Amino acid sequence: MAVRVDHLVTSGTFSLDGGTWDVDNNVWIVGDDTEAIVIDAAHDADAILAALDGRTLRAIVCTHAHDDHIDAAPALAAATGARILLHPADQPLWKQTHPDHTPDGELADGQVLTIAGTDLTVLHTPGHAPGAVSLYARDLGTVFTGDTLFRGGPGATGRSFSDFPTIIESIRTRLLTLPPETVVRTGHGETTTIGAEAPHLEEWQR
Structure with missing residues (x-):
């Protein structure tokens, strides 16, 4: 059964450091016709459930714990029984949004998540948040x-919780080392490729 990547855009708000902004988030669903994982349960658990279309949800993977990426995670977990996975360095951010709910498991650099026979390797890519991760699916030619x-x-x-030199180092050493044709599926906005972004690294550091 073929593995596919489904894409859903949900809308809500992002709040941190006393400010609130309207945002559109990308929700990525990786799996086949029977099982899947959700990458970033943003804003609308019902919409994500509808997109799953009856498939068994194996895990809710959080790329980081800013509220716009995790606000629907507990509701989606309650509806499906799926485990919520988060890098432990983002627990302080998580608790700002869900003080009474703890993630069910931890993500670690190098960890491999397997769904529908496809491996996704966890890459710890801090900077935007201390526990930020990317998920590299070599067989799909893509990184989330x-x-x-x-x-x-x-x-x-x-x-708060972010650092520019750290994110540049994460991109330089963990992402731009991937094959240039790798499709980059982002948390907001349009996709790109590693090859399209790599030439601009020095510009970003100016």
Whole structure:
């Protein structure tokens, strides 16, 4: 049974450091006709459930714990029985949004998640958030970068828990080393490729 990547855009808000902004988030569903994982349960658990279309949800994988990426995670977990997975370095951010709910498992650099016979390797890519991760699916020729790398540059680092030199180092050493044809599926906005972004690294550092 063929593995596929389904894409859903959900809308809501992002709040941190006393500010709130309207945002559209990419929700990625990786699996086949019987099982799947969700990468970033953003804003609308019912919409994500509808997109799953009866498939068994094996895990809810959080690329990081900013509220716009995790706000629907507990509701989706309650509806499906799926485990919520988060890198432990993002627990402080998680608790700002869900103080009474703890993730069910931890993500670690080098960990391999397997869904429908396809491996996704966890890459710890801090900077936008301390526990930010990317998920590399070699067989699918794609990497899910959350808010670490976008079309046109790195994710924002102007707020609490973020650091610009760290995100640049993550992109340089963990992402731009992937094959140039690798499709970059981001947390917001359009997809890109590693090859399209790699030439701009020095510009971002100026």
